[in-house]
Amino acid sequence: MSSIIRHSSRLGIRTANFVPPRGRNAYATAAPYFNNEPSQPSVMTSIPGPVSRKAIEELDPVFDIRSLNMPCDYEKSVGNYLADMDGNMLLDVLVMHCIELKSVWFFLINTANREFLYWLRYAQIASIPVGYNNPRLAAAMSSKEAVNALVNRPALGNFPPGYWASLLKTGILAVAPKGLNQVFTAMAGSDAIETSYKAAFIYRRRMERGEGADFTPREIESVMKNQAPGSPKLAIMSFRKAFHGRLFGSLSTTRSKPIHKLDIPSFDWPQASFPQLRYPLEDNIEANREEEEKCLAEVESLISSWHCPIAAIVVEPIQSEGGDNHASPTFFRGLREVTQKKGVLLIVDEVQTGVGATGKFWAHEHWDLQTPPDMVTFSKKAQTAGYYFGNPLLRPNLPYRQFNTWMGDPVRAILFRAIIQEISKHDLVKNTAETGDYLYKELEKLASKFPERIQNLRGKDRGTFIAFDTPRRDAFLKKMKTCGVNIGGSGETAVRLRPMLIFQKHHASILLEKLELALKEI
Amino acid sequence: MSSIIRHSSRLGIRTANFVPPRGRNAYATAAPYFNNEPSQPSVMTSIPGPVSRKAIEELDPVFDIRSLNMPCDYEKSVGNYLADMDGNMLLDVLVMHCIELKSVWFFLINTANREFLYWLRYAQIASIPVGYNNPRLAAAMSSKEAVNALVNRPALGNFPPGYWASLLKTGILAVAPKGLNQVFTAMAGSDAIETSYKAAFIYRRRMERGEGADFTPREIESVMKNQAPGSPKLAIMSFRKAFHGRLFGSLSTTRSKPIHKLDIPSFDWPQASFPQLRYPLEDNIEANREEEEKCLAEVESLISSWHCPIAAIVVEPIQSEGGDNHASPTFFRGLREVTQKKGVLLIVDEVQTGVGATGKFWAHEHWDLQTPPDMVTFSKKAQTAGYYFGNPLLRPNLPYRQFNTWMGDPVRAILFRAIIQEISKHDLVKNTAETGDYLYKELEKLASKFPERIQNLRGKDRGTFIAFDTPRRDAFLKKMKTCGVNIGGSGETAVRLRPMLIFQKHHASILLEKLELALKEI
Known part of the structure; x- marks a missing residue:
């Protein structure tokens, strides 16, 4: 102890x-x-x-x-x-x-x-899940396993510790959203989001190119100059008032406040309107239904009309930084339908809503989706970060396309496992x-x-x-x-x-x- | 123990x-x-x-x-x-x-x-500094302070632990490169690099705008659409075969291998030629001098001719991922001169070269610069990440422009302090x-x-x-x-x-x- x-x-x-x-x-x-x-x-x-x-x-x-x-x-x-x-x-x-x-x-x-x-x-920007100085967490972090993971930090993509599969299965993956049985581990919300965008772009081009097709010499030559076709014009769509992070790709989808974005170059990516519901909900049923339908129609129209293809749509179950804006399960089911119809991936950003805060482990469980989102990102209360996915084709066709030195942090994965156990207990x-x-x-x-x-x-x-x-x-x-x-x-x-x-x-x-x-x- | x-x-x-x-x-x-x-x-x-x-x-x-x-x-x-x-x-x-x-x-x-x-x-992608199961590091990571930092992870920008200043001074800042007495802490190499780019863009616009000038309504309105002037066309210049990371901004400056970049949208930023020296150096003095001068001239010419202003140049002291490409101290002194003359910031990326590997604590100490680089990034062997800077104007004019939930990790800062002590001892x-x-x-x-x-x-x-x-x-x-x-x-x-x-x-x-x-x- x-x-x-x-x-x-x-x-x-x-x-x-x-x-x-x-x-x-x-x-x-x-x-x-x-x-x-x-x-x-x-x-x-x-x-x-x-x-x-x-x-x-x-x-x-x-x-x-x-x-x-x-x-x-x-x-x-x-x-x-x-x-x-x-x-x-x-x-x-x-x-x-x-x-x-x-x-x-x-x-x-x-x-x-x-x-x-x-x-x-509050609570370290909503990132403390089970209380300051939680004894179960302190025990986990004092363990031989945790100290070892800190001192001998592995490059997880190359040299994972022998227990990595078991740690994933008893921790991060034990609470994986339904239908999403794989994970790419990251270090914080922004890189979880950005790596999920990279996965979406790689997947999109893979589908366009056809399975097994090689990169063309023109792609290989142009990409080193940051030019198409190697570095293609593709976009991620987000919603007005959304917050998805502060690095260059994630910031391009963040739309909550000018102060986060001013002076920073960004990608020319589209934003759709997020429903602005009227309260109390029970007194505004018809108006809200119309509002949500209008927003869904805008999403569909933007996918068709944007100057480049949309690889994915990213959405928060509840827009947090933007002012706690909600939409109904019907809206999200509609969004899932539109994305499927249009061949666009759906990324649900649960960095702030995930890990229990909404009365379900994942907020999107409230929606009763017929098919799961393509990717779900997590961080904050998980004390580690990454994205879940289910479709094996979201693993890039070659290694080292989605890679970095540490690829997450095993000690934080150990901590998340202890958090999960505490939540369950x-x-x-x-x-x-x-x-x-x-x-x-x-x-x-x-x-x-x-x-x-x-x-x-x-x-x-x-x-x-x-x-x-x-x-x-x-x-x-x-x-x-x-x-x-x-x-x-x-x-x-x-x-x-x-x-x-x-x-x-x-x-x-x-x-x-x-x-x-x-x-x-x- | x-x-x-x-x-x-x-x-x-x-x-x-x-x-x-x-x-x-x-x-x-x-x-x-x-x-x-x-x-x-x-x-x-x-x-x-x-x-x-x-x-x-x-x-x-x-x-x-x-x-x-x-x-x-x-x-x-x-x-x-x-x-x-x-x-x-x-x-x-x-x-x-x-x-x-x-x-x-x-x-x-x-x-x-x-x-x-x-x-x-090797060595977890060159990120293990002082040996597996180093006892001093194990002691530091078993300490009450470390366990506490793991269990109660603070949002450092809002609620730093009371000891944060002292930890910075006895750790990260105790080895700060000469002339750089401030630090922005991050979690890994890519976000260290990307936040340094953000600092460079914010600084550039601050200088252009003039001290104390407010953002214009047009900037505020356009930035939410990812458009200029709020989200300006500005660039970071890097070198051919450089590696600076894999997120969207950093990847736009990475030029080592197509496989890292293919299918990922990127910014239209310039790359200059990095000297290709001939060996043995002592037999190729004149040819190498010419090669380096040619590269410096290209840098200068690109700054003048690129379709948008260059806010910063990022360079590795030794290009690592690109094949261990060296340049002479004269080249780097020249680069510092060009950047100063042209009003472009110089970011030295020491993610791989830093923390002792080159026989000096920082590789750029080999150059004998008259004025320090504007920013120096670190990660890997430091086991934590971030960038050093000296110019107080590189702190944005308002809070929350450069910010995120965790802003680094105190337990890794404690670890770096132990690494520094071990190196010194x-x-x-x-x-x-x-x-x-x-x-x-x-x-x-x-x-x-x-x-x-x-x-x-x-x-x-x-x-x-x-x-x-x-x-x-x-x-x-x-x-x-x-x-x-x-x-x-x-x-x-x-x-x-x-x-x-x-x-x-x-x-x-x-x-x-x-x-x-x-x-x-x-």
């Missing part, structure tokens, strides 16, 4: 016994997953406090600190609670980022408050579904109490992947901060929730209490 | 006492860094042997194995010796990859032997310089003995970064394999050496012995 596990009882915070929060209406008091968590957030200093300020000053000369929220004490953090350097313990549902704006910030141009930018970075996907239902219903009540302040509540039946709009969003966020809960915005008016999978009803109650307080006061 | 360190004495291999290899001429018998290494490679089965074959069969259905060399036993590997699953112990100077060619393999088109492709993957850069000198001199002798079989010997005064051409390269590689040493090729006719930093003279002697044997027999 690692020193980290043992020392958790020595944490200098008020943890000893779990005390359910007072107030708020009753809820089922399920046993807490972390019984050494504090019972409430506690903020004893301004944030950042004096110790944090000193750490920031030290960091500034060598590292860009303008995106910094706060330096953290990860030894003292536990479960849903993130500790800062000054001993403050924050419920890490939603952490807000606050930057003084020295220049215009574009996606806030139309909002009233231009003084501060509130920015959402505690039935955490179910917990997320149930906590989400509770939270959504309570938010519905709040919305009917404050109809001008909670609008477009969304995320029903999508676990804790819940968001709403608030027209005076920035004033609201400010107020929440003074209430001791950090909460964050996305898009232009959205407030979104992204707790970990171990976020339980008693945590939700704390959040709801603070929310109501803030809503009353603004 | 970790179990790995303790169990190294229980390794089931003939290690107990170091026995200097017999034969070959005398050399200074420095104390071995690993006294539990075997004294000789040992191959008891065919490679892959029966256990390995079984592991490969198990892996095939779920993972692309066509680039696979062999599954390894990293528990039994030690120092310079890599163990396979069948108990074979290979001196991991140079491991050869052998694939049956079922299709034409383009860069071998002009060679005699098309039956097999021998491919170089044993003076391993000096060892590499000295072993390299010895190896180079002995190879010179072999070259004069077999002038038709060792040609264009290169890498003098560049540590163990040594290569030569052999016209019957593939037959030679085959022969070496039967001699029990795996050695690899690069480019079309090159054989190149890439040992770890702990490769000592007694290891070099084993290699030289086998080389001579093979040269005699082909």
Whole structure:
């Protein structure tokens, strides 16, 4: 057992016994997953406090600190609670980022408050799945196997460790989406996405060329000059407000905010409109159906009319960075149909939605597809990255076409296996579904109490992947901060929730209490 | 102390006492860094042997194995010796990859032997710096700090651990190239390169726009459609035969082999000729001077004539994947002058050359530049990745322009710090310089003995970064394999050496012995 596990009882915070929060209406008091968590957030200093300020000053000369929220004490953090350097313990549902704006910030141009930018970075940008200092994870990372994988990092494409197949099967592939039994491992979301695009392009040309056909001398000669036909004009289609990463190929499909893209050369690839649904859904059935049909028609028309062939369409099950935009299962089934009809691959980007957050392990399981997506990308809560696929022809016809030195990281694959075991042991996907239902219903009540302040509540039946709009969003966020809960915005008016999978009803109650307080006061 | 360190004495291999290899001429018998290494490679089965074959069969259905060399036993590997699953112990100077060619393999088109492709993957593609199961590294990775960083992986741009500044200063920045005191951390070579390109584009537009100028509404509107002026036509120039990575931006600058690039859309960016020097250098001074001047003139002319502005030039100190192509310090000083004169940034890609392999910590230290490069990228032997820079204006004018979820990995930064300490403690850069000198001199002798079989010997005064051409390269590689040493090729006719930093003279002697044997027999 690692020193980290043992020392958790020595944490200098008020943890000893779990005390359910007072107030708020009753809820089922399920046993807490972390019984050494504090019972409430506690903020004893301004944030950042004096110790944090000193750490920031030290960091500034060598590292860009303008995106910094706060330096953290990860030894003292536990479960849903993130500790800062000054001993403050924050419920890490939603952490807000606050930057003084020295220049215009574009996606806030139309909002009233231009003084501060509130920015959402919860649970390490939704990448911590099963709590800080989770003992099962600490045990896995202290194991001989993990230390060995760190010290002797293999080039997985050439020299995998002997246990690689077994690790894949008991880890990454044990939770593979239905119909997708193969994986290409990567290191983070952006390279998972970009390698899936490469797979799509290679596949497209393979189909066009015909099985077994060799590259032509003209292709071989032109590709070294970055010219067609060797480097063909082909495109990936994405949706307005999508976010798929920040490297050159992925950034060309990211459409959430200008600031991510300005000054960076990009590929001339198309974007289709993503449905803009009206809420509540039950009151806008016909309008939403029409909206989704319009978007699907646009997709189909763009495939036919774009100046070059579309090799794949990439889509998030819920547009996250773009403001928590949802579409119905019908829309996604329609998208699958269009792509199949047109011979275009469908890549479902589950980097943010995957690994349980929506109340299913993969968000696209909510759609009930007849045939699986061609590729599904993952990262964040998986703590490793890559893409799943099922069609063996998506393996390039020759080796070394899709290759790099490390091709992922076995220690992170070991960590994902431990995460999967922890999720399974505690039935955490179910917990997320149930906590989400509770939270959504309570938010519905709040919305009917404050109809001008909670609008477009969304995320029903999508676990804790819940968001709403608030027209005076920035004033609201400010107020929440003074209430001791950090909460964050996305898009232009959205407030979104992204707790970990171990976020339980008693945590939700704390959040709801603070929310109501803030809503009353603004 | 970790179990790995303790169990190294229980390794089931003939290690107990170091026995200097017999034969070959005398050399200074420095104390071995690993006294539990075997004294000789040992191959008891065919490679892959029966256990390995079984592991490969198990892996095939779920993972692309066509680039696979062999599954390894990293528990039994030690120092310079890599163990396979069948108990074979290979001196991991140079491991050869052998694939049956079922299709034409383009860069071998002009060679005699098309039956097999021998491919170089030594020391995990030159990424293992200080030996398998290095005890100092195992201790660092078993530490409380490392386990904590693994379990609670921070989003470094938002929530760095409190020790991040200190870790940077005692690790990554402690070995920063002269004049470059800042770092942007990444996860692997490709994203290190791509983020450095993004920095170059953002910087370029900042200079063009003028300090403090805002983005125009037209830029903001056009960028969301991937169009100029928001997404401008700007280029990165690279050199023929360069290798800089495999994602969309980096691949657009990679020019080593068609197979890396075919079917992948790319940016219309220019390539300049890299000097093709004649050997031996001392007999071709004038011709080489002319060749380098011609290349510099081409660079200058391309900057002026390309259809869009060049934001940066990226160059490897020694072109590695392209066949170990060298240029003189005079050439690189000239390149620095041209870039400064033309207002183009210079990015030195030290992903393969960095961290000691050339007998200096950074290969560009050999050039004696008057002003440092604008950015230097690193990965591989650093076991983490990123780019160094010095000019504070290379930090974008606003946060979140250069950002991603993880922005590197603290546990790998901890590992790099341990690597730096190990290098320093044993003076391993000096060892590499000295072993390299010895190896180079002995190879010179072999070259004069077999002038038709060792040609264009290169890498003098560049540590163990040594290569030569052999016209019957593939037959030679085959022969070496039967001699029990795996050695690899690069480019079309090159054989190149890439040992770890702990490769000592007694290891070099084993290699030289086998080389001579093979040269005699082909």
